[in-house]
Amino acid sequence: MEHKVTLCSNNKTFMVQENETILEAAIRAGISINYGCSSGTCGLCQARLISGTVEEIKPREFVISEAEKLQGHMLTCVCAVKDDVVIDVLVANTVADIPLQKINVKVRKVDQLVEQVFRLIVQTPRTSRLRFLAGQYVEIGLDGVGESRFSIASCPCEDRLIELHLRVSSDDPVSMRVADKMRMGDNLVLSGPFGEFIYDENANRPVILFAFDTGFAAIKSLLEHITAQEQELHIHLIWMSCGRDGLYMHNLCRSWTDAFDNFSYTGIALDESIKQLADNPQLGCATVEAHIMQAMQSHTDLSCHDVYVSAPAPATKLFENVCRKKNVLMRRFFTEPVRGNEDMSCMVSVKSAN
Numbered sequence: 561m562e563h564k565v566t567l568c569s570n571n572k573t574f575m576v577q578e579n580e581t582i583l584e585a586a587i588r589a590g591i592s593i594n595y596g597c598s599s600g601t602c603g604l605c606q607a608r609l610i611s612g613t614v615e616e617i618k619p620r621e622f623v624i625s626e627a628e629k630l631q632g633h634m635l636t637c638v639c640a641v642k643d644d645v646v647i648d649v650l651v652a653n654t655v656a657d658i659p660l661q662k663i664n665v666k667v668r669k670v671d672q673l674v675e676q677v678f679r680l681i682v683q684t685p686r687t688s689r690l691r692f693l694a695g696q697y698v699e700i701g702l703d704g705v706g707e708s709r710f711s712i713a714s715c716p717c718e719d720r721l722i723e724l725h726l727r728v729s730s731d732d733p734v735s736m737r738v739a740d741k742m743r744m745g746d747n748l749v750l751s752g753p754f755g756e757f758i759y760d761e762n763a764n765r766p767v768i769l770f771a772f773d774t775g776f777a778a779i780k781s782l783l784e785h786i787t788a789q790e791q792e793l794h795i796h797l798i799w800m801s802c803g804r805d806g807l808y809m810h811n812l813c814r815s816w817t818d819a820f821d822n823f824s825y826t827g828i829a830l831d832e833s834i835k836q837l838a839d840n841p842q843l844g845c846a847t848v849e850a851h852i853m854q855a856m857q858s859h860t861d862l863s864c865h866d867v868y869v870s871a872p873a874p875a876t877k878l879f880e881n882v883c884r885k886k887n888v889l890m891r892r893f894f895t896e897p898v899r900g901n902e903d904m905s906c907m908v909s910v911k912s913a914n
């Protein structure tokens with residue numbers, strides 16, 4: 561049987577299942593309440609029960625005094641709910657609310673999605689999870705190899721599993737090492753989260769998402785976060801790449817059109833290769849802009865929309881030009897570069913054509 565939790569700070573609600581802690585349910589619902597160890601030790605998840613009944617279903621070491629108990633203090637990581645409850649708890653709304661962390665993680669999966677793009681899935685320890693907001697990025701450090709930064713492709717609702725998309729390039733030794741040598745069970749150090757490319761949860765406005773190549777990672781994280789919150793928003797995802805291989809999760813995007821109401825997807829695989837575009841910047845610029853125009857033709861006025869873009873700067877600029885023509889408010893236009901993927905020579909050349 562499920563019960564409802566209401567957060568008195570923002571009136572957000574989520575459901576808690578039987579034998580599930582409040583913290584587990586909040587993470588699953590994409591709500592970033594404050595926590596640390598997840599195991600009753602640090603006290604960071606302490607909340608105050610305003611109404612309803614909770615029950616401790618896991619042991620805790622953190623001490624709550626009798627006086628605090630009488631005031632309703634409890635730990636969300638050890639408590640389940642017995643009926644609908646209202647609680648007062650700290651919620652992370654901005655990147656400043658999330659501490660910088662350094663966590664040893666285990667590789668759970670390395671798979672090659674297409675010729676040069678790998679998906680790396682790592683798992684954090686049960687007692688040291690990575691807190692982040694959808695759209696942020698992390699740094700991987702490898703001894704003797706270096707560091708590289710990658711956008712998180714998964715939603716915070718995935719809890720301990722962190723997904724990254726790596727375009728393997730000789731300019732990025734970390735991506736080469738991960739693709740060549742990393743296997744299930746290997747250890748890695750993740751630092752983060754970084755970045756301010758996060759979803760404005762209070763906006764409640766229809767959304768346009770634009771990704772170029774592995775810029776899809778940050779956009780996927782945002783999209784999965786938005787859908788976890790079950791907000792009934794219109795969302796249009798546009799994903800562009802050089803060649804069909806660049807749309808390395810095209811089928812997943814298509815499946816979302818069946819899974820989610822009010823969701824549409826446009827995948828654009830440019831016929832031109834990176835080299836062809838780089839050799840002819842004027843062609844590159846015109847080609848990219850023409851495809852964006854076509855993808856956006858059903859939108860006449862976007863003054864009520866929020867736009868999130870993860871693309872190389874030149875492609876972002878071309879997308880911005882089209883958005884301006886369609887009345888997007890520039891304060892509602894949010895951008896993020898493609899992390900860990902410097903091999904964007906086509907887009908660099910497009911820039912020089914402007």
Ligand code: FES
Pocket residue numbers: 595596597598599600601602603604605606622635636637638
């Ligand atoms: S998260 Fe540490 S005690 Fe709950």
